[in-house]
Amino acid sequence: MPEWRAQRNERARLQLERARPDVFPAPVLVHSLTQSWTPALPRLAVESYWRAHPLRADRLARGLAARSGAPEGWSWRLSRDEETRPTSFRLPPAPYREARWDRGPGFCCLCGQMVFRFGWHRDLWQAGAPNTRARWHAACVMAWKLWNAPGEHLRLLSRLQRRRCAVTGKRLLRSAEADHRVPLFSVWRDQRDRPWPELLTFWGFPNLQAINESAHRAKTVLEAKSRAVERSSSAASSRAGRRGDPEPEPRRAGAWLPGSGFADTAPE
Numbered sequence: 001m002p003e004w005r006a007q008r009n010e011r012a013r014l015q016l017e018r019a020r021p022d023v024f025p026a027p028v029l030v031h032s033l034t035q036s037w038t039p040a041l042p043r044l045a046v047e048s049y050w051r052a053h054p055l056r057a058d059r060l061a062r063g064l065a066a067r068s069g070a071p072e073g074w075s076w077r078l079s080r081d082e083e084t085r086p087t088s089f090r091l092p093p094a095p096y097r098e099a100r101w102d103r104g105p106g107f108c109c110l111c112g113q114m115v116f117r118f119g120w121h122r123d124l125w126q127a128g129a130p131n132t133r134a135r136w137h138a139a140c141v142m143a144w145k146l147w148n149a150p151g152e153h154l155r156l157l158s159r160l161q162r163r164r165c166a167v168t169g170k171r172l173l174r175s176a177e178a179d180h181r182v183p184l185f186s187v188w189r190d191q192r193d194r195p196w197p198e199l200l201t202f203w204g205f206p207n208l209q210a211i212n213e214s215a216h217r218a219k220t221v222l223e224a225k226s227r228a229v230e231r232s233s234s235a236a237s238s239r240a241g242r243r244g245d246p247e248p249e250p251r252r253a254g255a256w257l258p259g260s261g262f263a264d265t266a267p268e
């Protein structure tokens with residue numbers, strides 16, 4: 001490490017030591033002191049920790065959501081109005097982000113659990129009340145970003161798969177892409193009534209894989225054919241007087257993203 005950076009990191013370390021409370025998540029502190037760029041503020045240290053641990057963030061966010069469960073009367077439905085509900089089945093269902101089920105300040109709008117200092121998920125400070133200025137756990141921000149942009153975690157997926165394509169078993173090329181093992185359209189079509197947050201597993205690491213571009217293209221073509229067959233048999237059923245699939249068309253996959261001031265993610 002160059003001398004100037006070592007000096008800068010030492011200044012940041014002293015600043016972090018002064019700014020942090022005596023009680024501070026130990027893994028975050030250890031992580032901060034081993035980074036190329038030491039974060040100077042406790043909040044930045046927590047964000048840096050979760051950016052470096054998307055697997056943990058994914059598991060934790062789903063675990064916290066399991067504690068909350070789905071609100072009474074909620075079901076996964078799409079809407080044309082992105083303010084109230086997700087507009088596409090590609091977006092993870094998140095009931096507590098919907099205006100009707102919002103739990104208010106101090107509660108995470110993703111998992112529905114209380115948020116404490118620095119966006120932490122446990123009350124290490126025994127405050128007995130949430131931080132009412134917070135609307136997200138730092139871990140849930142990371143999980144949400146992963147669920148919406150899994151392609152940014154290709155390096156990690158590749159490492160988990162020992163650099164082999166999950167479909168062909170061949171060496172993963174630099175042009176490899178992230179893919180959902182169970183495609184999201186089929187989650188919406190066949191599994192939409194599964195309980196929340198179990199549904200979120202389809203957006204998390206358990207359903208993600210890195211595959212080579214050519215294998216991805218072939219998989220996509222097969223999936224499109226299967227959907228076309230489904231649609232034509234559904235249309236035939238409707239003509240025969242049976243009820244068709246009421247699936248609304250997805251509108252904009254980029255909507256429904258968190259409006260937080262957290263920094264962009266860096267692949268692990």
Ligand SMILES: [Zn+2]
Nearest residue numbers: 108111137140
């Ligand atoms: Zn949360």
